[in-house]
């Protein structure tokens with residue numbers, strides 16, 4: 367279980383980005399986070415793997431308090447938590463397979479990481495992850511040769527290579543057209559249903575959130591104003607979230 371307790375984030379001693387966030391996300395849930403621009407969606411997601419260090423409160427994964435971990439402990443727990451960015455976060459000049467292999471780095475010693483030493487098993491896992499997103503034939507192409515949707519599929523394959531328990535996705539379809547956005551959302555759905563990976567995803571498209579997520583969290587000005595089933599998200603509640 368992923369848990370946030372009394373979470374608070376203040377940037378630069380002046381901008382209150384999150385306050386009083388209490389959240390429990392059970393194993394295998396598919397949770398969408400919605401809210402206006404600046405409501406704190408990215409901050410919340412980034413707190414969940416300490417990309418942003420909360421000003422106050424606690425983040426736990428399966429009862430391990432992330433903020434009390436050593437850097438080695440944090441490195442180990444971060445491989446259980448994949449992160450997908452809106453802008454894909456790939457190395458453009460590297461091949462697709464080399465990008466996917468980056469997902470294996472958290473299993474390597476610092477020496478192996480530095481010199482990018484991968485085993486046969488790593489290559490097999492990377493290849494399997496690429497076939498999962500139907501991109502095996504692009505394996506040796508440079509990442510910058512791919513379309514946006516293909517790049518996001520590579521990012522998903524890279525994350526799957528980590529063998530994560532949780533996937534955090536920050537507006538992963540915001541730069542994509544509708545059809546491609548649905549295709550990418552289907553991959554998240556499959557990862558959730560077939561691999562039982564917990565998904566927390568920021569979406570500005572409420573329709574997408576209602577279609578794919580079973581639970582929705584609504585943020586407004588850094589506070590949690592809705593937490594319920596997708597089917598309970600009425601127009602009145604939406605007005606409250608976005609007013």
Ligand SMILES: Nc1ncnc2c1ncn2[C@@H]1O[C@H](COP(=O)(O)OP(=O)(O)OP(=O)(O)O)[C@@H](O)[C@H]1O
Nearest residue numbers: 377378381383401402403404405406407408409410
């Ligand atoms: N690195 C930062 N330094 C200072 N302030 C920040 C930083 N990141 C975010 N903020 C501020 O914190 C608040 C919440 O921002 P956040 O990016 O989490 O919201 P969001 O809901 O994800 O917005 P968007 O949908 O536009 O990405 C905003 O007021 C924002 O300006």
